[in-house]
Amino acid sequence: MSDVAPLSDAGSVEIRRSARRRRTVSAYRDGDRIVVLVPARLSKAEERRLVTEMVERVTSREAVLARRGPRASDGALAERSERLSREHLGSLAQPTSVRWVANMEHRWGSCTPADGTIRLSHRLQSMPAWVIDYVLVHELSHLLEPGHGPEFWDLVARYPRTERARGFLEGVAVAAQLPGLSDCVPSPAESSPGSSSPEGPSPDGDSPGGLLF
Numbered sequence: 443m444s445d446v447a448p449l450s451d452a453g454s455v456e457i458r459r460s461a462r463r464r465r466t467v468s469a470y471r472d473g474d475r476i477v478v479l480v481p482a483r484l485s486k487a488e489e490r491r492l493v494t495e496m497v498e499r500v501t502s503r504e505a506v507l508a509r510r511g512p513r514a515s516d517g518a519l520a521e522r523s524e525r526l527s528r529e530h531l532g533s534l535a536q537p538t539s540v541r542w543v544a545n546m547e548h549r550w551g552s553c554t555p556a557d558g559t560i561r562l563s564h565r566l567q568s569m570p571a572w573v574i575d576y577v578l579v580h581e582l583s584h585l586l587e588p589g590h591g592p593e594f595w596d597l598v599a600r601y602p603r604t605e606r607a608r609g610f611l612e613g614v615a616v617a618a619q620l621p622g623l624s625d626c627v628p629s630p631a632e633s634s635p636g637s638s639s640p641e642g643p644s645p646d647g648d649s650p651g652g653l654l655f
């Protein structure tokens with residue numbers, strides 16, 4: 443059984459009731475409507491309350507993403523890193539995933555060469571595109587050279603604005619008085635066990651293999 447009701451500014455809402463569904467409620471955007479899945483056995487009042495809540499959840503999530511702009515999506519980041527790998531690293535750096543994370547306290551970016559994952563601090567989102575590109579090239583280069591030796595910096599230097607971007611990031615760190623951001627760090631050899639699990643409690647941020655500048 444399903445109802446479609448108009449929704450003032452976000453299209454319409456379709457309520458799908460399922461007898462099999464017992465407690466869980468979920469909602470998602472489908473074109474110009476929001477579909478809310480609810481258990482069939484709810485009272486009218488309870489259903490109305492849950493539907494309102496779920497619609498608000500979907501629309502506020504959309505508002506946050508819209509404010510951040512298209513550049514803030516993981517998809518856009520992956521495309522960008524593919525382009526940078528092609529232009530500067532002969533497409534040799536092929537990450538398995540590239541995504542934004544909000545829990546990175548001491549790095550601008552991090553890379554786990556063992557599983558090919560790259561993470562960027564969401565704090566970079568407000569910085570110029572060429573700075574984000576530098577951090578991406580830096581992390582991509584770690585897929586080819588895990589440490590910070592001369593071979594590594596030769597790769598990074600293929601990105602023409604490397605020095606300028608490093609200076610920019612140093613300036614940001616100084617201005618923000620973020621001492622942890624003032625140096626480039628650990629090699630993957632110093633990894634602690636479990637540091638590569640991207641969904642773990644905190645590893646994203648301070649997982650080794652990460653770097654900056």
Ligand SMILES: [Zn+2]
Pocket residue numbers: 580584590626627652653654
């Ligand atoms: Zn590094």
